Amino acid sequence: MDLEALYRTLSLADSTTRVVLLGTGMLGLCAGVVGTLGVLRRRALVGDAVAHAALPGVCIAFLIVGERNVPALLIGALAIGLLAAWSIALVRRVSRIKEDAAVALVIGSFFGLGIVLSQRISERGNAAAGIDSFIFGKAATMIQSDALVISAATLICLLVVALLHKELRTLCFDRAFGESLGWRMGPLDALVMALVAITTVAGLPAVGAVMIVGLLIIPSAAARFWTDRFGLTLIVSGALGTLAAIIGTIASGALPVPDSSPSKGWPTGPTIILVAGAAFFASMLFGPKGGLIAQALRRARLSRTLAYDARLPIDRADSGGRPLP
């Protein structure tokens, strides 16, 4: 391992490193919090659809604007992403197609359209450069404005979640109760979708379409092993997301690379996902709520109790009045 590089990264000596770390860290926080809402609403894969639908959005925006203007591309991605999320909801409402099929359909057709458009763009002699990076992401080339976009999106999302915390909790766990209180649950549900879409689009340039889904789902799935409380789940998930993003970013610069490889480091987005995955498996193992070890302990305790209770009273007397375990 290149210790000097690691030291340089950790000491935040270069401004590039600071920008990248700020960007990915904020993104991890935002995705962790928003992803929890998505997962609890059973909309984990809607983020996937939004991410894939962003590609045609980027292409359309590119065709309209005519240059690689990042805010314009992001707005295009957000618009088509929201359209994708809305079409999933629409298909589910007006037909008997189930949600997962609708998601797969939207992913396939929107992304197909995106590929068609992006090839048209690159064939017209335009530098399609930059559009590809929306699929796979290039965190290492993140510039200050990217990090600022991500930070702004994160602040907006966190603010919304903080302000509507009570309503969102009701939406996630007892929608009918919320309706009986006269709260408008439909718009609230749409708001969750919009938050997922905003997070997805903000993260596209940094980690890419497929990875952002991992960042939305994995930390919140991991947080479920630590707590049953809604607020705590949000906090744990946000913290896990941030940690995974920061550690992943640092690791991608510091991990060894084979000499034959042309790339200078590990790809940042996938590395972040792998770190998040490690955190998920650690949570699954050690988490107190339904973690594998906790479950095994509980089961062992239960079977001891049962074994003791199942003995005949006379046996129990023979055992010398041993106290119940």
Place this chain on the structure above:
Amino acid sequence: MSMLGDAISHAILPGLAIAFLITSSRAPLPMLVGAALAGILSVTLASALAAARRVREDAALGVSFSLFFAGGIVLITLFARSVDLDPGCVLYGLAELIPLDTRPITLLGMTAEVPRAFPWLLGALLLNLALVLIFFKELTLTTFDTSLAAALGFAPWAVHAGLLASTAATSVVSFEVLGSILVIAMLVGPGATAYLITDRLSRMLAWSCAFAALAATLGYALALALETNIAGMVATITGAQFALALLLAPRHGVLAKSYRRLNLAVRIASEDMLSTLYRAHERAAREPALDLAEASSLLEPAALDPSDRVVGSRLACWLARRTITTRGLVRTDPAGTLSLTPLGVDAARETIRAHRLWEAYLATNLGLPQDHLHAPSHRVEHFLTPEIQKRLETELPPEATRLDPHGQPIPRADRPR
């Protein structure tokens, strides 16, 4: 299981990468084995996570395939950047290269140049076809009634696993040519479209194949015409097909559904209008001072007592007004006053009879108080068929079938004309 194709086609990336690293060639067999192993592993991981019960199924799938995909990208970036196994072609496929990548095949003394992928895809097609035909009964049963299948000893888990394996195998074989996106689109799109067209599984399978073939042909032609990516175009077409079916399908399409809904709304609105006029006639017979003109103003939706109002949107009311006029059920005298024609009286009697019979039933057999009778009857009057009316009559004491609880006469069903 719709997202399975998505998951598998993303998850096979590391399998491909590892197979490539071990053999350092793009030979099909090791690649297929690697991809299949990775696909099955990812699905197993997802179901193991879902079985832990803390993680829901969709989230488990998401965790599993994004991890696999991330691993694949890392492997490719680190070790295999220089070769033509780049992430892009995994997504887009290489349909353009099929004609360039052929090899001769000799069968029954005839030699033909066929694309390299052809035998693999043909094999997958035949295998899937055979599986579906042989296990059609088992598949149907497990799909629609898993518990019955289990009770009959059909081992639904085996069917499920088989379906999973064949999905994985199909994805793996297809994706080299088509790219993962088209695999997703093709696995779900035509099937979902067929589901909107028909209710029978066998017909759905046939429709699905037809739609898939149509999308492939059309997408290919369009892609050639527009000089763009074939797989992407085909995927777009499958989406467009679905959107069209969603709009136009005969039974489950949006248009068909809203047409049926509008028809019902018009029927209800016109029945409401006729019965309102009928009541006005009755009142006019009792109190000669009452003007029928007042009754026609009752047909304006806003003028009515809410529990009495003509149900339906503005459009439905307008259509209903037209319908009853053109059918000769009402007539308008020069002063603009509406009144029922004899035909209209007959039509209105049916609704009024249903309404008052229901009121009588609610009052006599359920003991509801007088002021709770009208509103429910106003809603249910449109759906009481003659058979139900006969049932109601037999359940009611004879005197209750002549006068409703408000003392109004209940019109008889078989009045001689």
